[in-house]
Amino acid sequence: MSDVTQIAVYTLTIGSIYGLVGFGYSLIFSTTRIVNFAQGTLVLVGGYLAWDLYAHAFHGDVALPIILILVVLLSALIGVLVDLVGVAPLGRFDPRTNVSWLVTTFGLGIVAEELVRRYISDSSQTLPGLVHSLPLFGSRRLPFGVAVSASDVLLVVVPIIVVVLLEVIQARTRLGRAFRAVAQDRQAASLMGINPTVMVMIAFALAGALAGLAGVLVAPRLNVRFNISVTLGVYGFIAAVIGGLGSTRGAMIGGYLIAFVEAFTGVWNPFSSGEVYKPIAVFIIFIAVLAVRPSGLFGKKIVEKV
């Protein structure tokens, strides 16, 4: 029976990270109709920034939660930089026929990754959990003998809080309304006195912040290393696409779904080594969902106007 708990823990922890990254894609997509291919790298950059701040800048003197806040702010800044350097200068363009944005965002991702490699570290690093124990929780064992650390609990809880918070802001505040207006119709929004450029920048900042947050949260589990930029980047995107780009809930649910598929394949599969089949299973699910619903589970079908 411990298999079930194991799958549940994996799904909830890793799934929420995929969802967090996917949410970033979703935010940018809904305002600009482009996909920020640097998103995965921002996760990596967040992790390494946190490690660098923790181990070098402050020599372990500053509590990690403070570093987390710093990293989130820095990542937001990097997100804005991606927009300012890679997307804003392209001006107004049709993302379907002009593919420059693909090249600039992906290229900037590599630039950021290489800068980390050169100036921070070129090897895998470890970062301790944000907190070692939670009040009321401690380091506890669930029934069936699965160990759950405090950082795992944060991994589950923080993304949900953040996403709910952002949902509330989107629904209830003036800024949120402006944001949704730009997402629905950029031109009409700008005629109503909303500056779409600013909204796009906010989207990039938020996406960057989410990626940075994901990078720090996931560090105790996956370590700070380079290939997470591709895996988390692609899986996050797959989560967002499966859920439906532009839908918040979709990204989270998509994240849980693929994490579940991964965990499930890892535990129950007829072959000997489950690890190898994880990505294959995710890929198959991805193709299957897109074959049935090209706009994702919660996405609105896009009908081209003629």
Place this chain on the structure above:
Amino acid sequence: MTVQGAAVPTAPAPSVALPDDGRRPPPAWATVAARFVPGVLLIAFLIWFGLAQQTDRVWISLGVDAVATAIAVVGVNVLLGYTGLLSLGHYSFFVFGGFVGAIWAVQDWGVNPWLGFGIALLAGMVLGAVLALACCHLRGFYLTVVTLGFALISAPIAQAASGLFNGLTPRQVEQPLDMQPIFDHLDLKNLQIAANKYLIGLYWIGAALLLFSVYMTWNLVHSRYGRGFKAIRESELAAGASGVPTYWYKVVAFALSAGLVSMAGVIAAQNTLNVGVSDGAAMVGNSFKYVVEAFTGGLGTLAGPVIGAFTFTMGFGIDIGGKTITQRLGTAVALFDAALVVAVALVAPEGVVGNLKRIGAWVTRAYSGAARPTPVASDAMQRPTPRAATRSGDGSAAVLEARGLVRRFGGLAAIDHVDVSIAPGTVHALIGPNGSGKSTFINLITGIYRADEGRVLLHGRDIGRMRPSHRSRLGVARTFQTCLIWRRMTVLENVKVGTHGRNGRRWSATRIAVGVFLTLALGIWFHAAGDTDLVPAFLVALAFAAASVSDLGIALLVPRFLRFDEQRTADRAWGLLHFVGLAERGRDRAGALPFVDQRRLEIARALASDPDVLLLDEPAAGMHPNDVHQLTELIRRIRDAGITVLLIEHHMDLVMELSDTVTVLDFGCVIAEGTPAEVRTDPKVIEAYLGVGAESEATEEGVST
């Protein structure tokens, strides 16, 4: 400045018509040179490099690397540059090609190593097609993500499949190519050459394959496939509506590019004598490198990929102060590549070749690009021809019929049980206030939308479930309200794409005979000369022969001036440009046309499919009254040629003057139908347009909004 509606010349008239801006046509030699100079330069460079650098081991090995990369980038360019689809997983095909062409075919199937290149090309196309079938229904970047996923899973697949195919784990190339035939002609007394002979041989093979790849792309671009690809890149919607089977064409583009990349992989495998799958991140990184190179050289150009690939390989090997650029960059190579491509995308998105062209245009600005003689078109070529033999409105069976059509958006029925029957040879107008469902109706007829209920009948045949391209091929053509032309293609090319459904090649006895002959000849040759067993030799020969005589094979291998169907397509396109009065602008970029001419171009493109029914979606919107008059004339001539016209229009004078029948829609329902005179006085129509209580004024003025 618009061109007058062309009078149909009965005898070949003088063909040169110069726009009156005092510019001269460029000299003939310049036109020819511009076309062939890049190719000649490439050949000269490859030969010079091979001869000059054969004693230098570093450089000749850079050369092998460069030609292999160039072939791969040419392949990526077919997909990204011409079709507008970005793949970030093509490096997987590179590795796959190495496995197939250098290891499996040779070591496991006993095929001569020399055939490895062709086998990798075909096998890569097959694998590419399989992946493409699963993802080409997706819009742009979704496809990119699938390819990213493919790159990520290629290593796990290799592991998982290690039992199959004798394994995908890293393997040695045990039977490298035998270079002896090449070296019969070389001076082996030179010790350095003798030491490098394997690399030198590989370089020459790679160079030949590169030229072959460029030659194939060159043919492709000027074939119906290439035009279809570009049309998809510019506007997939318009491509489908013009008869391009977009899904299949995307699959073909993907397969072709995968094939070329696979072929390049064989050269690399023969070079390093080792093939292995690296991890997902490296697969993606290397795939992106191809994109960088294609982008830097110039996407969607023939020379761009070669220039880009050579710059990043040979170019980086150039010595500056005792160190090559690669050595100077050291580990910063990846950083430099990425920063460079971002800079190129922002500053010069057209790449090296695109900007050279721009400079060229600036240098030759004294010459008029359009002023090359406009070909004359025969009378027959200028006449719009419906494919069914329906002539003039005798009111018999309907050519096009909508029965009980319903289309809902959310809860609202935009089209609510509409029945319309269009008599052959007539102009049938569809009018109605804004939002009454006119455009939705056209989209339902042409297949842009699927109807929720009801049927669409063309000559009594239900076409309601077909894709837009299929309907177009059966004889339903349209123009778009928003004028969807392919802006970066020439005016002539736009019309040529329109012939898509018409000039398809059919299987003829000649083609089959050539195929059989090729199979036999190649099979015997492979068996006799190549030391290959009989069965694999003939299987490979059959695959080559079938590929060569397939539609795609012909498009790739036969240059356009040898192709009759291309001649016919060109004649027809010029003819229809004469018909709408645009022939003098035939060689201009379509995006450079003034708005009115873009409308004419759309009509010419639609006519090129020899439609039975032409659907015009607000052709006069935003037009000056003078131009509306010409348009009226044009529509009349189309009708007189026997093509049925369904006209959506707000210009009531145009509608009243032209139409035989008028159908009025309001809130998705037909509220009136009849002759213009009947409809004009119908109280329900007046109410719909002007509201209740406005009858008295409206009746006097007619409905002239």
